[in-house]
Amino acid sequence: MVSSPEPASTDTSGRNAGLGIVALVGFTVLLGALLPGRPTHEPAALSPASDAACLEWSDGCHVCRRLPEGPACSLPGIACTPAAPTCLRRVEG
Numbered sequence: 001m002v003s004s005p006e007p008a009s010t011d012t013s014g015r016n017a018g019l020g021i022v023a024l025v026g027f028t029v030l031l032g033a034l035l036p037g038r039p040t041h042e043p044a045a046l047s048p049a050s051d052a053a054c055l056e057w058s059d060g061c062h063v064c065r066r067l068p069e070g071p072a073c074s075l076p077g078i079a080c081t082p083a084a085p086t087c088l089r090r091v092e093g
Contacts, residue, residue: 047085054087063088 048057049064049071056065061080064073076082 048087049085051087053091054089055091056089057085057087059083059085 048054052066054066056063058064059082061076061082062073064071
């Protein structure tokens with residue numbers, strides 16, 4: 001007896017999942033292109049790093065000190081969110 005070929009599978013769940021992933025990625029890329037970027041922050045008029053009278057400054061993450069060799073800064077913590085830099089210690093006098 002000759003068996004007839006089985007009909008092609010009609011299971012489309014894998015195909016639908018693939019199309020869903022492609023649509024999600026495409027939507028994400030489109031959304032990223034259309035939304036405005038991160039706001040830019042205006043620099044301070046005179047940052048503590050460029051103020052010769054400021055001997056030590058910090059942005060809440062880094063602490064920097066002016067040395068004869070040039071500025072030396074600490075390393076930030078892993079979850080640090082920097083703020084506006086402020087002068088912590090000025091030249092006396």
